[in-house]
Amino acid sequence: MTDPLATELDAAAVRVYQLRVTHPTDLASQLASRAGLSREQVSEAEDKLATLGLIQRSPSGGWVAISPESAAETLIAPMERDILQRRIAMAATRERLHTLSGDYLEARSMRSAKSSIEIVEGIDNIRAVIDDLVRTCVSTLHVLISGGGQSEAGIRAALPLDLELRSRGVEIHAVFLHSARRHRATAQYMDALSGAGAHVRCTGILPSRMQIYDGECALLPLDPKDPQAGVSIVRDPSVLSFLGQLFAHCWAQSTPFPEEERPTAQGPTGTERQVLLLMASGRTNEEIAGRLGISQRSVSRTVAQLMERLQAANRFQAGVRATQLGWLS
Template identity: 25%
Template sequence: MPPDFGDQDNCSVIGLAPAEQTAYELLIERPSATLADLDAAWSRPEPLAEVLAGLEERSLISREAGPPVRFQAASPAAAFGALFADYEEQLERARRHVAVLDAAYQAQPAVSDSASMVEVITGPRAVRQRWLQIERRARQSISCLAKPPYLSTAGGLAVGVLDSTNPREPDRDAVRRDLTWRTIYDRSAIKHPGSLAAVERSIQAGQLARVLPDLPISLWLADAKVAFLPLQRHTAAQDAIIVVHPSALLDALVSLFEGLWQRALPLHRPAPGQAEPDDTGRLGDDGDRLITLLLSGLTDEAIARQLGLSHRTVQRRVAALMANLGAHSRFQAGVRAALQQAPRWSAE
């Protein structure tokens, strides 16, 4: 069997085919090996002699006169060092060229053609790639309205994949520390079991989060200079988005987000070891969760799923909270409880 040096694609970036990488690694393990020695361990379909000839032509291996003829791998540092240096030089030239192009692009005056103000991107792959471009160019902030169909994150950084079933929030790795990341969650975003805990993990990672009962749209804003939102409202539209560039429309979307941010209820991650609200209706250290869920309009059953309690226990605690605060409705109880917490919440 050939030696296991890890991923067979490690050397593909410098033009080494998988068969060539396997043969080279065989010679690293078996210095000065004959063709018969190597053939005994060769399991790929490609003819070994042809693969060795290709490596020899590129000076990655050499042969020693026989009989029998023996093959020797060149030093990896010497063999690949020059290739790495060449690729790094090419990459640096490409970077400089892109910088020149970007400077020219940024220097151009805003185009007045209305068609240039809005892009329509279709197809999951194109949507994902466009979002990555936008997110990577952000320098100050990402602002999000999290409402179905969700502009999800996947595999780390947030990407433009529309997901109509689960709100995927930026996790510990996805929240870029150099950005201010603000998200307003729709009530539906925190009603599924475990979703509130996921939001709290995002908050711990650095996200500023708030909640409103009913958001008008799903939206992402990058530096308040570009907007990213679904083309259609229904959740089946998972492969088409609109990108809005500087314009009156973008200004309206930024104003919409800022207005909703001022109205939204801040979400907080409870500190470790905090207690849950007790049956007397007094707010325990975990009372923020109950307040948030009440103001979000969730049912007792949905609250029970989020807090990991029985339906009856939640009913009892909500009733006790209402009685303790002199509230005539669940929403009023949430408002009065939130007002009690206002000095701390206003810090956000």
């Protein structure tokens, strides 16, 4: 079935429409003669006009031309009703979900009981937990990153979260192994963290991977050799106190990560800088446009200009390069 909205009117169809307004009872052959078209062209034009509701069959035969306003109302009104019904359904669904906010906060407070140690398995569940902890972190994040070179997939997942924390003023202290500096992607990640204002150091030995959020919650791997095996979420005060002392010991034994000299090229300002910050934190063009109240076309143009200035092949490289230049500090 032909989609009316996909129907295009060419010059022949417009001419036939004009003639149907003035000669509603003409046969197709007569209309063809007036328009200088073949009968096949007239029939094709009339099919297009009928699809859009611009002409209708009359009881006495022939075609009757309908005003464009009436045709548009007939064609679009059902779609507008459907859109309205969908908006109402979306609003109702949003309201139902929002009513669960109190239950979520209550359950979260129960989960956060000081004596709790929770086990989380499965990479998707682990990422969901980390996303939640990042959203609620307000002051500090202390990290031990064992294993030397990190996977590029892991870096792509971690860097936007780190930049989001820095944009909120959260102090990040991260300790890597010395060997991580010899891994290109990890060295770029370390430099990106430093450029964003995080405190990055290196050491020769680390006991395990560890993340401590606000001194109130820690993530430890169930199997240090397999980060995807699962994590334990620790909120017990005595265990957190020990982990805090362990991190302090590792930090004291580490040395500052040597940052590369950064060019002093003038960074972006105004809307361009806001776009860069949101782009670096992993936001899509649509999300950036919504946050800044500008069109997606403007966002796409700004992103393209930034990537050209940064000589970046993708958004991840652009984020790394921007931090190297000090544009995200």
